[in-house]
Amino acid sequence: MSTRGRPRKFDRTKTLRNAMMTFWQQGYDNTSMADLVAAMGINTPSIYSTFGSKEALFNEVITLYRTSEGSKIWQETMRESSAEAAIKTLLTLSAEEFTQANKPKGCLIILGAMNPDDTNLPIHHLLQECRAESKENLISLLKRDIENGRLKSEIDCLAIATYYITLQQGMSIQARDGASKETLLSVAEIGLIAWPLLIK
Incomplete structure (x- = not known):
C-alpha cells in the first residue's frame, strides 16, 4: 500500500531538543524557519502541524529548557538552608553551567x-x-532568613535580590562573549564580597 501523503514519523522529544539548542545559540529573532528545519530534521509543514507556530514551538522549548538544561541552577539554589549559601550556589553554578563545553x-x-x-x-x-x-x-x-532571625528586618530584599540577579545575568552575557568558567567564578567571588555590606 502506498504511504504517499502520510506524515513522516519522527522523535518529537529529539526534534524539540534540537530546536532548543538552535534557539539557545541564536536567539528567537535570529532563528529562521530554515534554521529550524535544518536543526530539527523535519520540514516546515511538519513543524507547523506538530507545534503550531514558531512562537508556540519556542514556548515548548522554554518549558523543556527549564526542566532540563536550565533546572540545575535553581534546584540547587533553592535547596540551600540560607540566603547567603543560596546566592553563592546561584553564582557558582551559573559560572559552571553558562560555560559548559559542547553547549551554547x-x-x-x-x-x-x-x-x-x-x-x-x-x-x-x-x-x-x-x-x-x-x-x-x-x-x-x-x-x-529575616523570619528565622538570620537577617535583620531592615535589609532591602528587593535591592539585594536585584543586585545578584543582575550579576548573574551579566555573567550570562560575558559567557556568550567568551568568558571562561574561571573568569566567571572570579566574578562570583567578588560579588559575594559585597554580601556583608548589603545585609548591614
Whole structure:
C-alpha cells in the first residue's frame, strides 16, 4: 500500500531538543524557519502541524529548557538552608553551567529575546516573567532568613535580590562573549564580597 501523503514519523522529544539548542545559540529573532528545519530534521509543514507556530514551538522549548538544561541552577539554589549559601550556589553554578563545553554559552532565559519589538513581544514577555520569577525566588529566601532571625528586618530584599540577579545575568552575557568558567567564578567571588555590606 502506498504511504504517499502520510506524515513522516519522527522523535518529537529529539526534534524539540534540537530546536532548543538552535534557539539557545541564536536567539528567537535570529532563528529562521530554515534554521529550524535544518536543526530539527523535519520540514516546515511538519513543524507547523506538530507545534503550531514558531512562537508556540519556542514556548515548548522554554518549558523543556527549564526542566532540563536550565533546572540545575535553581534546584540547587533553592535547596540551600540560607540566603547567603543560596546566592553563592546561584553564582557558582551559573559560572559552571553558562560555560559548559559542547553547549551554547550563557542562559536561554536571559539571552533568548533581548530586544522587544512588534514581532516578538509575547516571547519577550514570557522570558521577562521567567527572569522576574528568578528574582522573586531570591527575595523569598531573603525573607525566610529575616523570619528565622538570620537577617535583620531592615535589609532591602528587593535591592539585594536585584543586585545578584543582575550579576548573574551579566555573567550570562560575558559567557556568550567568551568568558571562561574561571573568569566567571572570579566574578562570583567578588560579588559575594559585597554580601556583608548589603545585609548591614
